[in-house]
Amino acid sequence: xxxxxxxxxxxxxxxxHFEDLEIGQTFESGSHTxxxxxxxxxxxxxxxxxxxxxxxxxxxxxxxxxxASGWHTAAxxxxxxxxxxxxxxxxxxxxxxxxxxxHTPVRPGDVLSLHVEIIEKRSSEGVPxxxxxxxxxxGFNQDDEQVISWVLLGMIEQQKSA
Amino acid sequence: xxxxxxxxxxxxxxxxHFEDLEIGQTFESGSHTxxxxxxxxxxxxxxxxxxxxxxxxxxxxxxxxxxASGWHTAAxxxxxxxxxxxxxxxxxxxxxxxxxxxHTPVRPGDVLSLHVEIIEKRSSEGVPxxxxxxxxxxGFNQDDEQVISWVLLGMIEQQKSA
Numbered sequence: 297x298x299x300x301x302x303x304x305x306x307x308x309x310x311x312x313h314f315e316d317l318e319i320g321q322t323f324e325s326g327s328h329t330x331x332x333x334x335x336x337x338x339x340x341x342x343x344x345x346x347x348x349x350x351x352x353x354x355x356x357x358x359x360x361x362x363x364a365s366g367w368h369t370a371a372x373x374x375x376x377x378x379x380x381x382x383x384x385x386x387x388x389x390x391x392x393x394x395x396x397x398x399h400t401p402v403r404p405g406d407v408l409s410l411h412v413e414i415i416e417k418r419s420s421e422g423v424p425x426x427x428x429x430x431x432x433x434x435g436f437n438q439d440d441e442q443v444i445s446w447v448l449l450g451m452i453e454q455q456k457s458a
Numbered sequence: 459x460x461x462x463x464x465x466x467x468x469x470x471x472x473x474x475h476f477e478d479l480e481i482g483q484t485f486e487s488g489s490h491t492x493x494x495x496x497x498x499x500x501x502x503x504x505x506x507x508x509x510x511x512x513x514x515x516x517x518x519x520x521x522x523x524x525x526a527s528g529w530h531t532a533a534x535x536x537x538x539x540x541x542x543x544x545x546x547x548x549x550x551x552x553x554x555x556x557x558x559x560x561h562t563p564v565r566p567g568d569v570l571s572l573h574v575e576i577i578e579k580r581s582s583e584g585v586p587x588x589x590x591x592x593x594x595x596x597g598f599n600q601d602d603e604q605v606i607s608w609v610l611l612g613m614i615e616q617q618k619s620a
Contacts, residue, residue: 342533344540345549366552367536371504371529378506387507390528392559393608398552446555 312385314427314454317414325380326409327438328372330364330402338368363401369408369444370396373435376410377448381431386453388426396446400437407438415447419454427452474547476589476614481576487542488571490534492526492564500530525563531570531606532558535597538572539610548615550588558608562599569600577609581616589614 332351339348343365346353354362364372402408416430429452435444494513501510505527508515516524526534564570578592591614597606 338533342537344537345544365536366554367529367533371500371533374527374529375504375506382507390560392528392557393555394558395554395556396558397554 310384314386314417314419314429314452317385317417317429317452319414319417321414323381323412324409325376325412327407328376328409330372330404330406330408332362332404335362335364335368335402335404338371339365343367359401361403363403366398366444369398369402369435370446372408373410373433373444376408376435377412377433380410381412388451388453391428391449391451394447394449396444398444399442402437402443406443408435408443410435420451425454425456427454472546476548476579476581476591476616479547479576479579479591479614481579483576485543485574486571487538487574489569490538490571492534492566492568492570494524494566497524497526497530497564497566500533501527505529521563523565525565528560528606531560531564531597532608534570535572535595535606538570538597539574539595542572543574550613550615553590553611553613556609556611558606560606561604564599564605568605570597570605572597582613587616587618589616 336349339345345365347357347359347363348354348365348368351362354360411434413432414429415432416428418428420426420428429450431448431450433444433446433448434442437443498511501507507527509519509521509525510516510527510530513524516522573596575594576591577594578590580590582588582590591612593610593612595606595608595610596604599605
């Protein structure tokens with residue numbers, strides 16, 4: 297158990313465990329249409345820079361219009377990751393994220409989707425019953441431009457012994 | 459100009475530019491008291507895993523109670539970073555984040571604060587007028603436990619020539 301990152305023993309059927317994931321497996325998830333209202337709502341609470349919250353200021357900036365907070369883009373992609381992947385996996389939480397990059401601004405009306413690839417897996421040395429699984433997540437807009445990417449350092453439960 | 463990451467020329471007085479920041483400078487920001495309601499509200503929208511949205515499920519999990527989404531913790535710290543630092547800096551946006559780590563779960567009632575240190579700065583080779591500034595951000599709870607950390611790869615405008 298790492299910092300308590302271990303779930304209840306009540307498991308739904310067909311839940312995928314560490315053993316069910318293989319390097320090279322890919323998953324697609326989405327799509328989510330980004331609205332002006334949610335860009336402003338998120339940014340007013342968490343990232344109130346002018347080009348995220350103020351249409352006029354954003355228009356005068358070099359972005360030439362409102363763009364989503366990079367943390368908002370990450371959060372939208374996280375939701376697609378939960379819906380399209382984690383919901384069906386015995387996740388034991390995440391240790392962190394490497395190489396998060398914002399490639400292209402996200403604007404109102406953009407339709408985002410998520411591509412996920414398993415890029416690494418190994419049993420935990422310190423924690424029996426857990427495995428480390430690293431996934432490359434890439435978010436794209438409706439023009440197939442990559443808007444965000446990161447490597448998630450996840451932990452997945454191994455199958456329980458009978 | 460990188461992807462349009464350049465701000466308006468209308469600058470408030472006393473704005474700090476690339477030249478005003480030095481490696482080793484530190485800044486403190488916060489505090490923010492995390493509520494159960496905001497943990498659930500954020501997670502229902504962006505990270506609806508049981509231990510973020512369902513008190514009963516969270517209690518039965520190894521976390522033994524509701525914990526904030528790691529992305530929510532990052533967003534709360536981003537807000538403290540904007541209020542305590544970026545508001546007064548000629549920021550031209552962020553390229554990304556390295557080494558984001560969640561060290562300790564964040565729970566309802568936790569009081570978070572942020573410590574920032576400038577760890578790298580260099581002029582942009584490709585973009586005249588911009589500089590790269592890397593900052594180490596560390597979020598702490600009321601017991602001085604580190605809950606989150608990351609390296610922000612930021613871009614700051616240089617002073618305009620007269």
